[in-house]
Amino acid sequence: MTRVDGITWDVVVVGGGNAALCAAIEAAETGARVLMLEAAPKTYRGGNSRHTRNFRCMHHGPLSVLTGSYEEDEYFDDLIRVTKGKTDEDLARMTIRDSEACLPWMERHGVAFQPSLSGTLSLSRTNAFFLGGGKALVNAYYNTAEDLGVTVRYEAEVTHVTVEGGRFQGLDARIGGQDVRIEGRALVLASGGFQADIDWLADAWGPAARNFLIRGTPYNRGVLLRDMLDQGADSVGDPTQCHAVAIDGRSPKFDGGIVTRLDCVPFSVVVNRDGDRFYDEGEDVWPKRYAIWGRLVAAQPDQVAYSIIDSKSINLFMPSVFPPEKADTIEGLAQKLGLPGNKLRETVDAFNAACRAGTFHPTELDGLATEGITPPKTNWARPITEPPFYGYSLRPGVTFTYLGLRVDRTARVSAGGARLHNIWAAGEIMAGSILGEGYLAGFGMTIGTVFGRIAGQEAAAHVA
């Protein structure tokens, strides 16, 4: 393998996910000499992007696999709703507008799309699904990058960026276990958030974070985010917050990805370790509520909860990756789940007694609510009476963190309000600039694609 030190690269891209690849491809298409440094080994390349399934795209009429139209204002309203206004309107609108041109660009660079997956029809207008998911997208981009002559190094963790007088001078990396000094004329940072650094999460969130599961890659440890912040780079986003959803408690610590999600909550009663209910399971349709359950479970003792259903509901949600625990009695189920049997019995009995007659509609808010218990269950409240009974354990699964580098419309990073001369950022590492709170399905990949492309173009123009 040829050496990557001892030469001055035009553009050095740090990271190996969607944002890094878009930047590398754009830069290489101008003829620039591009080096990409990916911390993960080749089998795990692609960061959290390898776990994605779709991206959210504005369009004026049917476009590729997208139906109908999805205009800027509707898109922006959706964003305002989830972020509760915590966004930079100018950057957000620019991102939304640019998303439309991204889809054909992605197709030209090897990404194939498929119609909305079964079980996700509600997204067929707004979100374009990648055929085979994010790993297929990542593979396509690596092939395109290779064809364009981009040099890629795996197991290449960048540990420090040398910034002097507002100018990127070079960086230190460990490549395949060797310390290497890399020189370059422009730098694109696309190394994701810090959610895989459990110590950092625990600092920000408290010791409870040690029980969190990380849904994506173990390689996004925020090493460069911290390095840049330590050197005075401007930050954006709440450092104490992360996006966490309730996932199957038996999932792997890292990289469990999409399959660990559980959609049974609205049809269940959810209890904590002590067998007590703690929140309205039927507050809203699941896609609108699944993100708050990460926090709810995180606030329970031992950061664990249990979702209990009966045989009436077992087929109402997407199949789970691990089979549920199953028993013919509530006490038997409690034993399997490690819950106090009498207590669970009492909770379920109290819940059952509070259920009222009415029509059950699994797919819409049916108003079938409990009476006389706290917390209430305001929809889909049917008694848990028909054996066999099923139970799943729930734990918080972190998707990403919000703290990031502040960028402008050209993806340029700044320090003390002044633009750094030759450093750009794209993807999760700057997403807090637009997504200050909450999450909009498919928007992570949109931000990464739009800003990755801009960063690549800008960096290449700088060295041209």
Added chain:
Amino acid sequence: MSLDITPTLTATEEARRQVEICNACRYCEGYCAVFPAAFAEREFADADITQLASLCHNCRGCYYACQYTDPHEFALNLPAALAEVRVESWARFAWPGPFARLFQTNGVALAAALVVGTALIFAAIRALGTGAGDGFYAYLSHSAMVAIFAPAFLFPLLALAVGVRRYWAEVGGARVAWADLKAALVDAGRMRNLSGGAAEGCNYEKGDRYSVARKHAHHAVVWGFLLCFASTSSGTVLHYLFDMPAPYPFLSLPKLLGVPGGLLLTVGAVGLAVLKLKADRALGAAGAWGGEMAFVILLGLTGLTGLMLYAATGTGLVGPLLALHLGTVLAFFVTLPYSKMAHAAYRLAALTRDAQQRRARG
């Protein structure tokens, strides 16, 4: 934990373990018929797994797209898992049983069949002596050929029919409606599932890059085979109905069909063999690789020896080449219900069943 991978899982159990993970994921839905069929179920009986396995043609798209492949603890390798199930199920369905695994997985057995077939034809030529006919009938009379090949052709068809019947019973197939069969034939003819959905091609010989090479090579083999078959059939018709026995001139139906057919078959088989050498063996049924490769070579040899025989017309080589060609054809047909060739029948059955199920789902 239920996902712990114990080495004691049978092929069907291992495939079920993987399909259940897919069912919680669904990212590969657009690749082929396997996924929509799987995602219509929540639980998978053994027969469901057999059906899914037969719908898979090992394009490997879902392997390279999967975020859960080794070294991830979920250890997904759906193309290999389904290939193992196919190998086992064909062995289970094959009739008579003992031959089943032999030719499917064992290249040496297939080569032996070729040698024995050729030797038999040589012996026949020796024993039955020269007829009064022209061309290759001067070596082996038409009636002797019919006596050898009619049973060698009809028995394998019967054996295969028994296998397919067993398949149909296992997967719980209903009465076949013409619409289902038509849907299956159209899918097979276009090789819709070999197209990798929107991706245009397989991930076969170029790893995670898509390629249409396998699809084209497979097409060449199929059309080559059908043309050769049509050539022989047209010869039979000319012989019996029009009293026009071989040899035929170049501008005759048997030759106009047979020469391009032989070329396509040979070129396609060479292509498939080369691709098979380049592709990653760990994504197929590892134990069946030899048998599959031998089959591809045998298929190519039927085309090649036929062409050589034609090229040798009028020379002293006709005798040995005739024996070689007929021996190849003999080996091909006799092993057909047990070799990779059986996949054509089982896949068609699986596609027909899939059309039925799709219709039932609406």
